[in-house]
Amino acid sequence: MQSLWHISLNKYDCKQNRKYETIFTLANGYRGFRGTQDFSKKGECGNFIAGIFDKNDAQVTEIVNCQNPLVLNIYFDSEAVDIDNSEVLEYERTLNMQEGVLYSKYTLKLPSGRIVNVQVERFVSRNNVHRWAEKYVITPVNFSSKMFVENIIDGTVTNSSLDPYYKTKHFEVVGLYDLKPGIALKTVTIDNKIEIVEASTLFHLNTHGNIFTNRKFGKFGEIAREIYEAFVKEGREYTLVKYGVTYTSRDTKDDILALAKEELSEYIREGYDFEKDKHVEYWKKLWDDIDIQIKGDDPAQRGLRFNLFQLSSSAYDGDERVSIAAKALHGEGYKGHVFWDTEIFMLPFFIYTNPKVARTLLMYRYNTLDGARKNAALNGYKGAQFPWESADDGTEVTPKWGFDYDGNPVRIWTGDEEFHINADIAFAVWEYYRATQDREFLDNYGTEIILDTAKFWSSRLEYNKEKNRYEINKVIGPDEFHEHVNNNVYTNYLAKWNMKKALEIVEILKKENPVLLSKLCIKLGLSDLDFDEWQRKLQLIYIPMAKDGKLIEQFEGYFDLADIPITEYDENGMPKWPDLKGHKLHDTQLIKQADVVMLMLLLGDEFDLESKKINYEYYEKRTMHKSSLSPSMYSIMGLVVGDTHNSYKYFMKTVYTDLEDNQGNAAFGLHAASTGGSWQSAVFGFGGFSVDKEEIPNFNPWIPEVWSELNYKINWRGSRIKVSVNKDTVKLSSDKRTEVKVYGKKYVIEENNVLEIPRM
Ligand code: BGC
Numbered sequence: 079m080q081s082l083w084h085i086s087l088n089k090y091d092c093k094q095n096r097k098y099e100t101i102f103t104l105a106n107g108y109r110g111f112r113g114t115q116d117f118s119k120k121g122e123c124g125n126f127i128a129g130i131f132d133k134n135d136a137q138v139t140e141i142v143n144c145q146n147p148l149v150l151n152i153y154f155d156s157e158a159v160d161i162d163n164s165e166v167l168e169y170e171r172t173l174n175m176q177e178g179v180l181y182s183k184y185t186l187k188l189p190s191g192r193i194v195n196v197q198v199e200r201f202v203s204r205n206n207v208h209r210w211a212e213k214y215v216i217t218p219v220n221f222s223s224k225m226f227v228e229n230i231i232d233g234t235v236t237n238s239s240l241d242p243y244y245k246t247k248h249f250e251v252v253g254l255y256d257l258k259p260g261i262a263l264k265t266v267t268i269d270n271k272i273e274i275v276e277a278s279t280l281f282h283l284n285t286h287g288n289i290f291t292n293r294k295f296g297k298f299g300e301i302a303r304e305i306y307e308a309f310v311k312e313g314r315e316y317t318l319v320k321y322g323v324t325y326t327s328r329d330t331k332d333d334i335l336a337l338a339k340e341e342l343s344e345y346i347r348e349g350y351d352f353e354k355d356k357h358v359e360y361w362k363k364l365w366d367d368i369d370i371q372i373k374g375d376d377p378a379q380r381g382l383r384f385n386l387f388q389l390s391s392s393a394y395d396g397d398e399r400v401s402i403a404a405k406a407l408h409g410e411g412y413k414g415h416v417f418w419d420t421e422i423f424m425l426p427f428f429i430y431t432n433p434k435v436a437r438t439l440l441m442y443r444y445n446t447l448d449g450a451r452k453n454a455a456l457n458g459y460k461g462a463q464f465p466w467e468s469a470d471d472g473t474e475v476t477p478k479w480g481f482d483y484d485g486n487p488v489r490i491w492t493g494d495e496e497f498h499i500n501a502d503i504a505f506a507v508w509e510y511y512r513a514t515q516d517r518e519f520l521d522n523y524g525t526e527i528i529l530d531t532a533k534f535w536s537s538r539l540e541y542n543k544e545k546n547r548y549e550i551n552k553v554i555g556p557d558e559f560h561e562h563v564n565n566n567v568y569t570n571y572l573a574k575w576n577m578k579k580a581l582e583i584v585e586i587l588k589k590e591n592p593v594l595l596s597k598l599c600i601k602l603g604l605s606d607l608d609f610d611e612w613q614r615k616l617q618l619i620y621i622p623m624a625k626d627g628k629l630i631e632q633f634e635g636y637f638d639l640a641d642i643p644i645t646e647y648d649e650n651g652m653p654k655w656p657d658l659k660g661h662k663l664h665d666t667q668l669i670k671q672a673d674v675v676m677l678m679l680l681l682g683d684e685f686d687l688e689s690k691k692i693n694y695e696y697y698e699k700r701t702m703h704k705s706s707l708s709p710s711m712y713s714i715m716g717l718v719v720g721d722t723h724n725s726y727k728y729f730m731k732t733v734y735t736d737l738e739d740n741q742g743n744a745a746f747g748l749h750a751a752s753t754g755g756s757w758q759s760a761v762f763g764f765g766g767f768s769v770d771k772e773e774i775p776n777f778n779p780w781i782p783e784v785w786s787e788l789n790y791k792i793n794w795r796g797s798r799i800k801v802s803v804n805k806d807t808v809k810l811s812s813d814k815r816t817e818v819k820v821y822g823k824k825y826v827i828e829e830n831n832v833l834e835i836p837r838m
Contacts, residue, residue: 082383083174083175084172084174084175085173086171088169090166092121092161095121096122096745097739097744098171099112099124100113100736100744100748101737103388103408103409104180104200104201105392105407107392107393108128108207108208108394109126109202109407110124110406111124112125113173113180115161115171116214117151117159117186118160118161118162119160120162122239122240122745125143125147125276126143126414127274128397128407129400131469134268135246136248137478138475139269140237140248140469141413141414141469142249143410145231145249146231146232147231147232147263147277148212149229149231149232150229151230153228154221154224154225157192159186164187164189165186166184166185166186168183169183170184173384177201178201178204178357179354179358180199182197183196183198184196185219191220192223194216195219196216197215198213198214198215199211199354203356204360205356205360206353208325209322209341210324213283213318214318215317215318216310217313217315218310219312222309222311222312223310225308225310226308227305227306229279229305229320230301231254231262231263231301231302231303232300233254233302234299234300237410247268249265250265251263251264251265252265252273253335254300255302257279257339257342258295259279259342260304260321260339262275262302262335262339263301264335272327273326273334274325275324275325275334275337276322276323277322277338278342279321279342280318281321281346282316282318282319283317290306290307292306293306323345325338368431370382370383370761370765370788370789371787371788371789371790372787374786375784378785381734381756382757382760386427388736389406389750389754390431391406391407392406392408392748392750393438395434396438398441398445400442401420402416402419402424402439404417404747404751405747405750406748406753408750409745409746410747411747413467415469415475415476416467416468417468417751418502419750420439421505422502422676423710423754423758424439424750424751425506426754426757426758429513430794433510433793440510440519440527444524446472447527448471449465449468450463450464450465451530452472453472453473453474459537460534461532461533461534462527462530462531462534463500464499464531465493465499476490476492476493477493491554495554496553497538498555498566500535501569501572501575502572503527505680507527508524510524511524512773513793513794514793514796515795520583525587525594532576532577532581532612533602533608536608538573539615539619547618549564549565551565554566555673556671557632557670557671557672557673558705559670560636560664563636564634566632566633567622567630567631567674567677568674568676574619577612581613628689629692629696632669632673632697637667639666639667640659640665640666641700642666643667644700644702651727653701669700670703670705671708672701672707672708674697675694675697675715679711683771687719690715694715703731706732709752710729710758710759711755712728713726713727713732714758714762717764725763725764728759729763729764733756764785764788764803766778766779774817775794775816776818777810777820778821779801779803779837780838781803781804787803788803794816797816798812800812805837807835807836808821808837809834810827811831811832814829815828820835
């Protein structure tokens with residue numbers, strides 16, 4: 079039986095390389111290495127270092143695919159080991175998520191008939207983010223010969239390497255060095271002159287004397303290499319370790335080449351096992367915080383762990399200038415840009431399992447406020463307008479052009495119109511504060527975000543004199559099938575929430591910290607006059623509703639569009655395109671992803687159960703789930719309204735987004751929002767965790783028939799609550815006395831005691 083901690087691939091098919099490069103990416107928040115197949119040139123290597131962006135002649139600023147230090151070539155006499163040119167006799171690649179190590183083993187028959195057995199381990203250290211390593215065990219099965227091992231750092235890498243037109247090189251190689259031991263290659267980015275040093279070397283693990291008889295350093299244009307010569311005997315195992323170290327000028331003001339050289343020597347001295355053990359230990363501790371156990375359903379358990387693994391690999395608390403991209407550190411998709419995906423889909427996972435990282439992610443938004451202010455000014459608004467797509471400085475970087483589903487060029491309007499991100503970020507700040515009570519963050523950073531986004535909304539509202547109401551027109555809501563719409567409810571509702579929350583905070587500060595308030599007012603150019611104006615305006619923000627007052631109209635005029643509900647589903651139970659009967663997609667009520675339903679989840683307390691049910695049922699029949707952000711939200715709302723069958727289906731769809739590539743684009747990078755959606759679906763959905771208006775953690779769990787148990791942990795205001803749900807009971811324990819509600823009834827969990835309630 080396959081371990082519940084392993085993701086394995088048992089058959090090699092080079093056509094699948096790009097997809098598995100994403101799935102087998104190893105990252106530590108500082109950097110990500112795509113899971114390139116060793117001894118293959120088929121695929122798209124990726125070495126992404128968080129925060130290294132460049133534009134040069136690309137369409138927009140993008141994450142830089144840095145020089146590739148992972149290359150290692152082996153030759154027996156002059157015959158190169160090339161998996162794509164060999165018969166693959168045995169093959170297995172396993173991502174061990176518990177350890178954070180990628181293991182490979184395969185046996186190749188080379189064209190000459192030589193059979194070689196290869197075992198590889200790879201990790202990107204979480205203990206020391208600058209370090210990574212690979213260990214190769216090579217066995218010549220049926221021959222003895224000379225072996226050459228070539229360790230390479232490749233500076234020829236470009237972004238968009240498979241796109242002849244858009245291929246862009248974002249750095250210049252400025253130096254190739256023989257470090258003795260090891261080699262290094264230094265690059266500098268084109269626009270911001272960020273320096274990057276990759277250094278690596280090869281060691282033979284000495285069991286029967288040093289096998290390497292000769293070593294030679296070489297510079298080949300933009301490639302640095304060292305080559306080692308050895309003689310290998312039939313049937314013997316040869317273990318080689320490739321140590322790698324990375325530094326950039328973003329990390330330090332010191333000489334990064336000297337630093338890398340020093341670090342590499344230290345690393346070699348400490349050895350592979352030392353670092354690997356520390357890395358594995360780190361993961362062990364991390365899993366203790368983040369793991370969710372689902373007993374009785376192995377595919378759900380394994381799939382969910384994959385999402386938790388990749389999401390926590392994508393961030394760390396070491397750099398407040400970076401956030402998690404939509405494709406994380408796993409691919410060039412969406413150009414390494416950060417979307418609302420982070421705050422609305424991924425952040426809850428960090429808030430409740432690792433609040434330090436959550437804070438760091440929010441600090442990225444604080445640190446890019448100046449860019450957001452520039453966006454607002456450029457568009458004729460006030461305050462801060464966070465970009466729909468964000469890179470290093472908070473200015474808008476959404477490309478203006480892209481391609482539609484049929485490959486035709488289309489103008490992309492999201493960067494001009496998808497305003498809701500501003501309220502999403504403000505909302506996330508408050509979510510973090512509510513769960514952590516981190517007042518220092520709120521006072522010094524969070525409040526400024528909430529006030530300046532409120533200021534933006536106030537300037538963005540349009541007064542409709544005839545109807546005496548404020549509108550937000552020409553927008554795109556979460557559902558991107560409909561552009562230039564007026565009064566998208568999600569946007570309007572959250573804009574109103576944003577302004578209201580700002581005013582609430584102002585009231586608190588007036589009482590508790592007037593000095594801070596006046597400092598902020600001076601900094602942001604605000605006064606009581608503005609606050610009065612916000613108060614007046616927000617009362618009049620228009621929220622379109624159906625006549626019965628329960629069914630919300632996603633945006634003004636939505637109900638007048640052609641109503642073509644979904645009637646057919648594919649073998650996974652996902653919607654098939656209905657016949658549009660000659661209508662253009664945007665002239666129909668079909669939507670790309672959760673929109674009204676999302677709003678009702680974020681502001682759950684503001685809508686009664688009947689409204690949730692009516693809206694869920696209406697929109698579920700019209701949602702195509704053409705974004706991986708969608709199924710998780712329907713899974714959670716399905717549980718709220720009692721559609722448990724669909725909830726499970728949507729949960730599994732979310733969890734398997736990348737593993738089964740069900741959006742068809744896993745090759746371009748991780749669906750990071752969907753990893754966060756997986757956590758939300760497990761904890762907010764099946765785990766039934768929510769926070770109510772009284773700010774009390776609520777637990778209303780429900781588990782599918784096949785699950786015998788669901789266990790998870792959350793941090794709430796300094797206490798750690800453990801939740802365990804089985805068929806009969808809900809058990810809660812906490813390291814501090816905590817007030818909770820279970821199925822709507824108040825209880826207190828006494829410190830280190832177990833509260834046991836019968837299941838409903
Ligand atoms: C979705 C957006 C999302 C973006 C990045 C789009 O397809 O519609 O909601 O932010 O992908 O993941």
